[in-house]
Every structure is written in C-alpha cells, then in structure tokens.
Amino acid sequence: MAKILIVEDNQLNLELSRDILTFNGHEVEHAEDCEACLSKVDAFMPDLILMDIGLPGISGVDCFKLLRQKSGFDKVPVLAFTASVMPDEIKKITDTGFSGLIEKPIRVSTFLSTINDALEVK
Template sequence: MASRILIVEDNELNLKLFCDLLRAHHFDVEPVRDGRGMIARAHSFMPDLIIMDIQLPHISGLELIGQIRKTKELCHIPIMAVTAYAAPEDEQKIRQAGATGYIAKPISVVRFLEAVKTLI
C-alpha cells in the first residue's frame, strides 16, 4: 500500500509540482488548497506525512502545525514545512512550532524527495 501524503499549499503551481512528483514516485496524495479545512481533511485521509506551506491565506501553517500537535489522532504524523521563509531563525521558529522537517523554496526536487522518504 502506498504511503499517504497530505499536501497543504495554496500556490497552484507548487501544489501541482508536489502532487505530480509524489504520484510519480507512487505516493497517494491528497491536495489541500486552504488551511481552514485542513484538520478535517487530515482526519478523513489519515496521512503518513503532512507537507505544510507556512504562508497560507486565512490561517498560517504555524497555527495549523500547532493544532495538529494538539490533536490526539494527528499529533504523531510527521510534518514537513516547505516555505519561502529561509532564514535560520525562521527554521528554528517552524521547528519549535512542531514541524519534523523543513525545506526552503524554491525546492530541489532531489532534496525534496529525500526529505519525504526520510520522514515516512
């Protein structure tokens, strides 16, 4: 059975890239464009990994990571932050919020896949 990955990304091009790349490597992916419905989608999909953009409209990825970490059924799921925030203090803040992994945009496809495989 393929590993399941929930992708939370509001940029259509990035979302398509992540989905196409992961599907090509035999992952089962569920795209989420708006963080407001993300927790409910995570409950229904029960992913093995969540890929989280940090800069989202309506609710930040940091807030979502905090909610996931406080949710009994979801708190064990690794979260890989993928963000344009690339300063060392940004990574520290994102990891302190509860992200398991961190990749700065623009992504390296090879590094992205390696990070995904490491977290699953």
C-alpha cells in the same frame, strides 16, 4: 507508498509537488488552507503532511499547533514547506516541532530524500 497531504495555496507549488509525489507512487490529497487540512485529515489519515507556512488565514505554524491538538494527530510527521530561509524563521519552524523543512523552489532530489527520511523516522 505513503499517503501524503499537501497543504498549499499556491497552484504551481501544489502541482509540482503533487506530480513528483504521485510519480513516485505516493497517494496525494490536497488542502488549500488550514481549515481544509483539519477537516480532511480525519478521512484521509495521512502518513505525512507537507505544510506551506504562508497560508491564507491561519498560518502553517499555527495550523501545525491546531493539528497537534486533534485526537490521533499528535505524532504524524509534518514537514514545513517554505520559501523563507531566514535563520529566525527556520528556528521558529524547528522549535514548533516540525519534522523538517522543504525549501521552495523545490529541488527534486532534496525534496524526495526529505520526504523519505520523514516517513522512515515515523
């Protein structure tokens, strides 16, 4: 079991990912944008963050950079959560330092294996 923060503004993506993770025994918190993410991490201390790239306001990529500047959050694994599979977008995500990428729409088996791999590396 791990503590996982889902940063996602889309209700359906949130509900589906939250249901899969809680069903598999994880403790899940939710943030609807970057500001909520940055304020929630201190109290929740997630083991893993699932970060939507297309967030309202501050993007997921910029939110990742802001998170890394926060004391205590320079190493927590962050997975990008995105519908984009364009090679330049994927390159930007990996170059930024994300631990991996989960494509939307979610495929349950890939989703869980990517989550578990990221938690093990940690």
